[in-house]
Amino acid sequence: SDFSPLKIYDAKELTRNRFGTLLDAEQIESIAQRVERLINDDEFLGLVDGRCYKEQSLIFEKELRYIDLLVELQDGSYRVIDYKSSMGDMQEHTIQVKGYVDCVEKISQKSAEGYICYLLEDGIKIVKV
Numbered sequence: 001s002d003f004s005p006l007k008i009y010d011a012k013e014l015t016r017n018r019f020g021t022l023l024d025a026e027q028i029e030s031i032a033q034r035v036e037r038l039i040n041d042d043e044f045l046g047l048v049d050g051r052c053y054k055e056q057s058l059i060f061e062k063e064l065r066y067i068d069l070l071v072e073l074q075d076g077s078y079r080v081i082d083y084k085s086s087m088g089d090m091q092e093h094t095i096q097v098k099g100y101v102d103c104v105e106k107i108s109q110k111s112a113e114g115y116i117c118y119l120l121e122d123g124i125k126i127v128k129v
Contacts, residue, residue, distance in 0.1 A: 034119035060103040078112040
């Protein structure tokens with residue numbers, strides 16, 4: 001799957017190559033550790049059990065939106081997942097993801113649900129919106 005531990009090394013190297021001038025080695029390692037915790041989290045793995053579309057862009061009502069991860073479930077419904085590195089502005093995050101869910105439902109004419117995955121320094125917190 002795209003969320004296997006084997007992908008961590010490649011993602012870390014890509015991050016280092018792309019953002020190495022902006023991030024130091026400690027920051028890159030922190031990001032890698034957060035991602036590794038996420039892809040080993042049973043709750044997260046349950047959420048992504050379906051057809052995954054990463055960094056999905058949508059144009060809705062003349063507005064461009066980017067969904068971090070859109071999962072099409074076996075029953076045809078959708079799950080919107082947004083990643084955050086801090087729990088600051090939780091209300092704004094919730095409004096953002098609810099907006100994505102509304103867009104997906106209107107475009108697809110199928111039900112959708114939204115989640116925010118907080119990749120924190122000390123663990124993962126997943127919030128359903």
